Amino acid sequence: MHPLRKLYDYASQYRRDFVMGSIYSVLNKFFDIMPEVLIGVAVDIVVNQEKSFLAREILSDYGITSTWHQLLFLAALNVLIWGGESLTEYLHHLRWRNLAQRLQHDMRLDAYDHVQRLTLSYFENRKTGNLMSILNDDINQMERFLNTGANEIIQVFCSSIMVSAVFFVLQPTIALVALLPIPLILFGAFWFQKKLAPRYAAVREAAGNVNAKLNNNLLGLATIKSFAAEKFELERVREASEHYRATNAEAIKVNSAITPVIRMAILAGFTATLVYGGYLTIHGELAIGAFSVLVYLTQRLLWPLTRLADVADMYQRSMASIDRAMNLLRTPISIPYEGRHFSPDSVKGDIEFSDVRFGYDPELPIIDKLNLSIPAGQTVGFVGATGAGKSSVVKLLLRFYQPQQGELKLDGENIQNLNLQDLRRCIGYVSQDTFLTDGTVAENIAYGINAERKAIELAAELANATDFIRELPQGFDTRIGERGQKLSGGQRQRLALARALLKQPPILLLDEATSAVDNETEAAIQKSLAIVAKGRTTIVIAHRLSTVRHADCIHVLEKGRIVESGSHDELLAKDGSYAALWRLQTGEVAITEE
Numbered sequence: 001m002h003p004l005r006k007l008y009d010y011a012s013q014y015r016r017d018f019v020m021g022s023i024y025s026v027l028n029k030f031f032d033i034m035p036e037v038l039i040g041v042a043v044d045i046v047v048n049q050e051k052s053f054l055a056r057e058i059l060s061d062y063g064i065t066s067t068w069h070q071l072l073f074l075a076a077l078n079v080l081i082w083g084g085e086s087l088t089e090y091l092h093h094l095r096w097r098n099l100a101q102r103l104q105h106d107m108r109l110d111a112y113d114h115v116q117r118l119t120l121s122y123f124e125n126r127k128t129g130n131l132m133s134i135l136n137d138d139i140n141q142m143e144r145f146l147n148t149g150a151n152e153i154i155q156v157f158c159s160s161i162m163v164s165a166v167f168f169v170l171q172p173t174i175a176l177v178a179l180l181p182i183p184l185i186l187f188g189a190f191w192f193q194k195k196l197a198p199r200y201a202a203v204r205e206a207a208g209n210v211n212a213k214l215n216n217n218l219l220g221l222a223t224i225k226s227f228a229a230e231k232f233e234l235e236r237v238r239e240a241s242e243h244y245r246a247t248n249a250e251a252i253k254v255n256s257a258i259t260p261v262i263r264m265a266i267l268a269g270f271t272a273t274l275v276y277g278g279y280l281t282i283h284g285e286l287a288i289g290a291f292s293v294l295v296y297l298t299q300r301l302l303w304p305l306t307r308l309a310d311v312a313d314m315y316q317r318s319m320a321s322i323d324r325a326m327n328l329l330r331t332p333i334s335i336p337y338e339g340r341h342f343s344p345d346s347v348k349g350d351i352e353f354s355d356v357r358f359g360y361d362p363e364l365p366i367i368d369k370l371n372l373s374i375p376a377g378q379t380v381g382f383v384g385a386t387g388a389g390k391s392s393v394v395k396l397l398l399r400f401y402q403p404q405q406g407e408l409k410l411d412g413e414n415i416q417n418l419n420l421q422d423l424r425r426c427i428g429y430v431s432q433d434t435f436l437t438d439g440t441v442a443e444n445i446a447y448g449i450n451a452e453r454k455a456i457e458l459a460a461e462l463a464n465a466t467d468f469i470r471e472l473p474q475g476f477d478t479r480i481g482e483r484g485q486k487l488s489g490g491q492r493q494r495l496a497l498a499r500a501l502l503k504q505p506p507i508l509l510l511d512e513a514t515s516a517v518d519n520e521t522e523a524a525i526q527k528s529l530a531i532v533a534k535g536r537t538t539i540v541i542a543h544r545l546s547t548v549r550h551a552d553c554i555h556v557l558e559k560g561r562i563v564e565s566g567s568h569d570e571l572l573a574k575d576g577s578y579a580a581l582w583r584l585q586t587g588e589v590a591i592t593e594e
């Protein structure tokens with residue numbers, strides 16, 4: 001589908017603005033062309049006086065034939081026309097620019113809203129910087145197009161038609177001569193446009209790549225510095241930027257050729273009018289007034305066509321951008337949000353995995369035949385080698401991903417039938433890579449909810465974060481920098497934990513939530529969690545076995561399958577891989593604790 005068609009469908013609520021903007025543009029062009037016609041009429045009045053076209057055909061009915069009155073009439077008409085031109089100029093600018101502003105605002109918000117709803121796997125195959133460039137540059141380009149480009153296209157088109165009409169009325173043979181270059185010009189413009197389309201698509205892609213590179217590097221500055229890789233990265237940015245320059249150069253090469261080609265065609269039309277029209281006038285076959293109108297109008301007809309180059313350029317750039325933005329907006333959301341609404345308070349917390357099979361690549365399952373039942377209120381631990389699939393299990397529960405086979409149930413209902421946001425609202429999730437925003441400590445703990453200061457402080461207390469928060473310059477009101485970079489890893493983790501606890505969710509998912517804190521702090525957190533976890537279903541993932549040893553049940557995962565399950569003591573008694581891991585971590589021999 002053509003990008004304009006996609007835009008038209010998208011902007012259905014703005015169709016009135018499109019129509020009104022177009023009407024004002026057309027009227028404005030009409031008023032803009034009229035002065036040239038009036039010049040011809042003025043010449044005609046001066047030359048033919050009482051026998052002028054105006055006197056004969058229009059004013060004689062009203063008894064106005066004197067040259068002076070004709071000129072006064074013409075002057076009044078002139079004022080009206082200029083007034084009309086100024087008014088429609090104001091109106092078309094107002095319409096188009098307001099439309100551009102409102103549409104870019106809506107589109108940016110819609111696109112962002114849509115991007116937020118896309119599944120995580122969508123982002124894994126794309127570069128953030130590229131998405132940023134769609135949300136910023138491409139939408140801005142669409143704004144520029146509507147600001148000026150749409151009006152220009154309409155006016156170039158209108159002036160061609162209007163001037164051609166005047167030509168045919170005045171002198172059809174000259175009209176033919178003068179208009180002869182137009183098909184050539186239009187053909188040339190379309191030909192160039194076709195050449196430009198893929199080039200501008202490549203330019204936008206290259207711009208996205210530069211953005212992606214810059215974005216990635218700015219996030220990884222500490223690593224770049226620690227590897228003294230500044231030069232290496234500069235080279236990589238240079239490569240991306242050079243590619244952008246080169247693709248743009250390709251487009252410029254084509255674009256720059258348009259104006260000269262069009263100019264030559266215009267020259268042919270103008271010369272023909274001048275010579276042939278002059279010849280007819282000298283031989284009395286064409287009135288002087290008509291001749292002067294034709295000469296002026298040839299300019300007016302053909303000259304705007306040189307703008308075709310810029311218009312075609314902007315059009316193609318904009319189409320490439322609109323296409324990218326529209327495609328983003330039309331990307332299907334593969335995990336739908338819709339489903340049965342429910343309140344977190346109504347959730348008991350029974351979780352069941354039955355025969356679940358899942359792989360990020362469906363051909364390569366990393367979880368297979370997973371059957372697991374977690375009764376409401378229990379605390380369950382997941383341990384196992386790195387890459388065994390522990391995090392993937394909780395991500396399935398959050399419906400970040402969809403299993404290829406089997407079912408996940410919450411309180412006996414397939415989670416696919418539940419409203420996605422309601423499901424997530426009843427889960428407190430602390431991920432391995434905590435995301436903190438550039439706000440205060442309190443704002444970060446109360447992320448996404450309205451909470452009183454007392455509740456925030458209590459959550460911080462439970463996450464054993466109060467001591468370090470009090471030592472910050474403004475305590476709970478200290479700003480922690482982008483991604484919380486002014487805090488240590490362990491401090492960040494405790495804020496993330498406090499944030500999950502503040503929600504008081506019926507289900508808690510803690511994925512290595514305390515991996516970065518020292519043993520003493522962890523022990524303190526464990527004590528709080530033992531209280532918090534009462535009445536909640538809690539899943540704890542940890543490499544440090546001391547984190548999960550008090551869980552009601554511990555599952556050992558290997559290559560996406562549960563190979564051992566039981567309490568800490570039962571697993572030690574089994575003397576399997578859990579017991580071996582315990583020995584490795586503690587140096588203790590495999591004896592059960594009595």
Ligand SMILES: Nc1ncnc2c1ncn2[C@@H]1O[C@H](COP(=O)(O)OP(=O)(O)OP(=O)(O)O)[C@@H](O)[C@H]1O
Binds near residue numbers: 389
């Ligand atoms: N987004 C992803 N796309 C493709 N493969 C992935 C993705 N996330 C994880 N994997 C792969 O899936 C497997 C399981 O990963 P998962 O994160 O579930 O392991 P884990 O047991 O939690 O590991 P760790 O203890 O290191 O956190 C790994 O082989 C990993 O490489």
